[in-house]
Amino acid sequence: AQSVTQLDSHVSVSEGTPVLLRCNYSSSYSPSLFWYVQHPNKGLQLLLKYTSAATLVKGINGFEAEFKKSETSFHLTKPSAHMSDAAEYFCVVSVRDQGGKLIFGQGTELSVKP
Amino acid sequence: GAGVSQSPSNKVTEKGKDVELRCDPISGHTALYWYRQSLGQGLEFLIYFQGNSAPDKSGLPSDRFSAERTGGSVSTLTIQRTQQEDSAVYLCASSLIAGMNTGELFFGEGSRLTVL
Numbered sequence: 001a002q003s004v005t006q007l008d009s010h011v012s013v014s015e016g017t018p019v020l021l022r023c024n025y026s027s028s029y030s031p032s033l034f035w036y037v038q039h040p041n042k043g044l045q046l047l048l049k050y051t052s053a054a055t056l057v058k059g060i061n062g063f064e065a066e067f068k069k070s071e072t073s074f075h076l077t078k079p080s081a082h083m084s085d086a087a088e089y090f091c092v093v094s095v096r097d098q099g100g101k102l103i104f105g106q107g108t109e110l111s112v113k114p
Numbered sequence: 115g116a117g118v119s120q121s122p123s124n125k126v127t128e129k130g131k132d133v134e135l136r137c138d139p140i141s142g143h144t145a146l147y148w149y150r151q152s153l154g155q156g157l158e159f160l161i162y163f164q165g166n167s168a169p170d171k172s173g174l175p176s177d178r179f180s181a182e183r184t185g186g187s188v189s190t191l192t193i194q195r196t197q198q199e200d201s202a203v204y205l206c207a208s209s210l211i212a213g214m215n216t217g218e219l220f221f222g223e224g225s226r227l228t229v230l
Contacts, residue, residue: 043205105156107156
């Protein structure tokens with residue numbers, strides 16, 4: 001079975017400092033992994049995706065994530081946080097042969113202090 | 115339409131009443147998904163449609179929950195005899211074709227259901 005575990009329910013950083021949101025996955029085959037972002041009172045938006053091409057994936061708004069098979073990790077990073085990055089972030093795995101069904105992690109709330 | 119549209123955006127109902135939530139997907143998207151987002155529970159898959167058929171209903175919590183899709187477009191999620199634990203945000207998403215594993219689902223802003 002596929003699953004993802006987000007290691008922090010809440011992360012707080014200062015504006016201009018790096019962001020690290022941690023995610024570990026479990027999959028019996030090479031997974032498709034994604035990060036989605038949800039701003040307050042807004043719909044979910046795809047941030048970036050890994051589908052077995054390059055292991056370092058770049059997304060929107062300066063975010064990137066690196067797929068590390070040896071560590072079963074897919075951590076999300078950004079060199080310098082902006083106030084507008086404050087949101088809920090979800091690590092997601094796609095279930096093969098089940099219609100593209102997505103399994104979401106519990107979410108990490110990112111706070112950015114001025 | 116330009117995006118996934120859900121209605122109502124907010125619904126307050128009394129315990130025991132039935133509610134219907136509507137989703138209008140992006141035009142041309144054949145796959146449609148329903149998720150539930152509860153406080154502290156993350157996003158929970160409910161059901162997905164490919165066209166008008168629902169190959170996977172495994173996430174529906176009980177037989178009080180049902181969903182249908184007609185004309186390969188609009189979908190309705192119905193909750194009968196609502197309970198307080200049904201209170202959540204119900205999210206709908208669509209994608210071009212199910213099973214592509216591209217992960218790009220386009221989500222609506224959700225219908226917030228409160229059961230008193």
